[in-house]
Amino acid sequence: MKLLVTMLLAIISMSAEARLGENITQCDQRYNSTGANLSVDQMDYISKLITGLNTTNVVYRYDGWKIHIGYLNGYAVVMEYSRLDNKDIDASQARMIMNVNCPGETWTKEGYMTWVGSNGTIFKKKVLKVRLESALYARFVGGQKKILQQSVPVPGGSL
Numbered sequence: 001m002k003l004l005v006t007m008l009l010a011i012i013s014m015s016a017e018a019r020l021g022e023n024i025t026q027c028d029q030r031y032n033s034t035g036a037n038l039s040v041d042q043m044d045y046i047s048k049l050i051t052g053l054n055t056t057n058v059v060y061r062y063d064g065w066k067i068h069i070g071y072l073n074g075y076a077v078v079m080e081y082s083r084l085d086n087k088d089i090d091a092s093q094a095r096m097i098m099n100v101n102c103p104g105e106t107w108t109k110e111g112y113m114t115w116v117g118s119n120g121t122i123f124k125k126k127v128l129k130v131r132l133e134s135a136l137y138a139r140f141v142g143g144q145k146k147i148l149q150q151s152v153p154v155p156g157g158s159l
Contacts (some may be wrong), residue, residue, distance in 0.1 A: 031060035049078045077137035082129035
């Protein structure tokens with residue numbers, strides 16, 4: 001019986017998974033076909049997953065999950081999943097999120113609660129949520145940090 005319940009939860013949860021690399025239209029069709037599943041909670045939009053030019057953040061509430069997606073140039077590059085009932089995501093749910101987003105990928109544990117996939121995707125298990133970061137996201141964030149670290153000449157001298 002326990003196995004049956006676990007399998008049913010897996011099947012139901014798989015329908016709630018967006019995928020890294022999908023565009024806004026694909027994710028919107030999956031989660032917001034009725035127009036009722038976009039989060040209206042302003043707190044969901046205070047913490048952005050990605051910022052900068054050509055970025056968008058969208059939070060969906062769907063099938064018991066809150067799915068926060070950061071888009072770069074219209075494609076999902078970073079995602080956070082949390083349960084609406086504020087319960088922790090168990091190991092089987094975390095593994096399912098990894099496999100649905102990155103089918104066929106092999107994972108290597110890199111530090112505490114962090115795994116790196118064979119294509120460069122980073123998976124982090126946090127308290128009450130999991131986070132997926134594509135390799136493109138890592139390059140984008142790394143590039144932003146380099147820009148900020150460069151000294152920028154100020155007209156008329158330094159500040």
